[in-house]
Amino acid sequence: MTPPKSQEGAFTGDTTVVQAPRGFKALRPSDYERTLGWASDTWRADEARFGFSLLTPFGQVPDPAKLSKAAARFHLAPAITGWIEYDNRKGKKPVELMFGVGAGDDTLRPLTDTSDALLGFAHGTHFGYATVPARGVTMRQGFDLIDPKFRDYRGLHVIAGETGLVFTVPAGQRKRFPLALGFYAAGTITSGITASYAYTRVFTDLEDVLTHALAERERYAKVAALRDRELAHSKLNADQQFLIAQATHSYYGSSQLLWHKGQPLWVVNEGEYRMMNTFDLTVDHVFFELAWHPWAVRNALDLFVRRYSYTDQCGISFTHDMGVNDFFTPVGRSSYECDGLEGCFSHMTMEQLLNWVLTATTYAAHTGDIAWLRGKKQILLACAESMHRRDHADPRKRDGIMKVDTSRAAGGSEITTYDSLDVSLGQARNNLYLAVKTLGAWVLLEKTFARLGLKAAAQDARDTADLLARTITTKFESDTGFFPAVFEKGNRSRILPAVEGFVYPLFLGYTDATDLNGRFAPLFAQLRQHISQALQPGICLDEKSGGWKMSSTSTNTWFSKIAIAQHVIRQLFPEAMTEAAEAGDKVHADWQRTPGCGEHAMCDQIRSDTGVVCGSRYYPRGVSAYLWLSE
């Protein structure tokens, strides 16, 4: 670690002042053990006598529109609880523990000035940390927290940038002290749609948040412990458990519950890119969100219809996202999509059309929210028609595969969510990944239309699914035993997302569509061969690292999508899970555990040969791995 520079010299004019802190020994990785639980992050050192943990409890959150104030305070508190402890039962001297948080060159203020219930410090009105006043706990602030030279009437020096809580554990005792980290951003925080944080309706300020978090810390700890146990007791191996835990932390770190005109407004920010409710992430979050807060899925779907849908020459579709960096883009426009392009930043019209269909039908089927579904009948019919027209304007010439680029691309080509990969996954037109995803969408539409009593539409969806499945089988290369990634220009890339589209019928238990010997048997037979051959070193297992590659022709691989592919492959083609393929879990977990990725929370885009992130830092999308818990 690099210790912070002391600001003392800037005041005293004495540039020879020794830079603080000194006389300390930073722990090396071998000196401590870190355990990431599903809802906790715990550090142990000094033969486990020292412990420090931050808890990020999560659970089922009822619809915020209907929460009581007390429930809203519990579920929406912008706070993290935690603890710090030392087991000094065998010690002969008291031990001092210190916990501090800095804000760059900025100073923090003592919370004792504004609250009797808090010992701690705050950065303005925005964030702070606190513990409960108790014997053996003191506050410290100075240019050098380890050895402060200057102390005011209460032992602090509030112009100095280093702050901390000091906890004393007497010899012969074991003590654990509670901690809370709180956040508060008042007022309007977005533009385009002007919204504020939902928690500001039930918390008055940062002090209120911190006091609440400390008061409710036992309840929060119970929720966190329950989640930790659920994951630890699952059948997943340790690497898989770590990946789910890391992904969940990163997902919640990207989420915002806003409030606009008396209603909740759910936003998941796209990690480092900060695009809001990027639809090709929403569709991957759906499995996780339906378990914990299904109203969030509905909330995003509604806003996509109300504000972020549009019509091109083929009919309805939806934007890639709703804006960026707290800025909601204008009606019908994303922040991402540009015109006249062939690759990254082009339009994703077909991809997002499928994403609305898949997310909406999955939401409705999983929750049984038939009232909501009925209200979306016309939208669903329009989506089906739009999907047809992106195949071919003339119904007689349709084969089920998207071949018509949106007029919005202004002469360019549509792309898929795999925007930064090579053409194997990037191009939408005649794309294997998108074709199978389209198949999944028709399967779900068939069930949904039937549920809505739309018999003709249901039959059309079923017929189209069958037609599309047959069409895909014709693309199989019987000589190689592979599908090409793109049905154009002699492409020979091999891709794992060939099976991604089956995750939806698998999730919803539509066994007629996932029966290997059922209506799609010929396609499944080919996909089994494709996947079994792809999961070999040098093709879709990286030769150097052993990690999974989305495409044989790109070293840019995405964990969130690996997670879906693994789930589908284990369900449909378990025999493809060779020892080499299974070994991927450890490779993927190690990528996220080490600095190449780990310093940026969960990373999604990773170089398969080096394990170093190449994009999508602080990413929420890894919660697609939540699917594994259903295996």
Next chain:
Amino acid sequence: MTPPKSQEGAFTGDTTVVQAPRGFKALRPSDYERTLGWASDTWRADEARFGFSLLTPFGQVPDPAKLSKAAARFHLAPAITGWIEYDNRKGKKPVELMFGVGAGDDTLRPLTDTSDALLGFAHGTHFGYATVPARGVTMRQGFDLIDPKFRDYRGLHVIAGETGLVFTVPAGQRKRFPLALGFYAAGTITSGITASYAYTRVFTDLEDVLTHALAERERYAKVAALRDRELAHSKLNADQQFLIAQATHSYYGSSQLLWHKGQPLWVVNEGEYRMMNTFDLTVDHVFFELAWHPWAVRNALDLFVRRYSYTDQCGISFTHDMGVNDFFTPVGRSSYECDGLEGCFSHMTMEQLLNWVLTATTYAAHTGDIAWLRGKKQILLACAESMHRRDHADPRKRDGIMKVDTSRAAGGSEITTYDSLDVSLGQARNNLYLAVKTLGAWVLLEKTFARLGLKAAAQDARDTADLLARTITTKFESDTGFFPAVFEKGNRSRILPAVEGFVYPLFLGYTDATDLNGRFAPLFAQLRQHISQALQPGICLDEKSGGWKMSSTSTNTWFSKIAIAQHVIRQLFPEAMTEAAEAGDKVHADWQRTPGCGEHAMCDQIRSDTGVVCGSRYYPRGVSAYLWLSE
């Protein structure tokens, strides 16, 4: 300059992408001319065909408590106006001008989404820049502003971090385009005392601010031009004019007008230290503030009485400051002062007591605000008594010089505002600078008490001044012709602030106290000799640079205090202004013009040998140079 890194690669996963911008040539200092006016900052290049200017108009601001909404919008707008132009009358091709502002890794949003009257960009709801929609003006946003690769339906790419306005000047034309930079921070921004910005009462949001600034730009430009002319037409040399202009910019950059419980709350932040209303700065700002917004002086004085006064073993005094970094410290406590110290960060009880007396009496005498003065009668009497007791508890043993350290120092020694200098100026007890400042305070108290009809108190003040003046004369070293800086331990440092205390009677025209042949004639004769000898190379003129040094024994020199010393010396001892002393102006200006100081706005603490800042960056205090305009 170092061009910013393009964020494109983080999206595309392509780390080989060429870093933008390229193909540009940055101007070297010899390629452009920069002119800092009192209320403008103008850049010219390309044989003056290109011009860019930012205006920071200031003027007399009426008491904000009594402003109409329209007047409040004009005076309090958190905005800077400006322009960009090109003279293409002799050109054969159109010329494109670009103006942009970044926010680190963050993106900005197009203002056209929220306003029809603005072309420009904003960072969230906090700051932005705009021009008036016009032919030949377009917005641009991308990863590479000079050559954007990706454009959406309106030609922008809102996920990218670079934004700009592009102005086209056709061949044969000269065009100037207006600019506005605006800021907005809603809601509570301070703690301890919870206050918001005063401008939030009359502006709804950032768009409102920017629209107003552009609409009123001609009026603002007139005010700026008037100020520029006033300074340019003064008798001061170019170096002095530059120093005043730089200081004024830095002063306003440190100021905040807040609103608390229906009343204005004036704060000047202490530059990089961000301490609020540091009293030893307030006393130096008084000459400037009384010219433009005298209510600000009264506002600070009132809060010092109401919240930031205290009583020690000698009686009343005032805290060093009111807090730090938007955090108002508790009643009677500063953010700076610590206990048990001999040097920097110790208490400044006597210094701040004098500062309240000097600021209050100067305010009242200059403005004629007798009603306010009457309300402070008891405080003034208490101050006089407190000053006495810091000399000696026993009236019979008093000689006028502060010799009693505050009990708050808890065994330490009081210091003066010159906290980072050596003992020559740092120690309060038996200090020449503080003794002469005390003399100034008694002189002003005499006049003030007389004005209030307090005859006995006035006589006591007069007697004490005379006693103190006599005492100081006994400290003169007739062998060397100097005063020692500290009347203790054989100190032989020579200091220029020996005359600082006379700035107040000079400012108020109390000629009986500044008549070289009057009641203080013996003291003036000694001070003349002291100053004339001090202003020699190797003593208080730096041998290497020629700059003025506050103390012969420290290379840490402070521009704001040099400015006061220069003013007093030119008024009282003009014969001391030798050619070498006069040459200081250019040295001081060059320090602020070059990167050693200049990159941090006005700097106050400077190494006299190198001209490099050693503290007090972004400092407001240099407006003490405003005194020069009265010479």
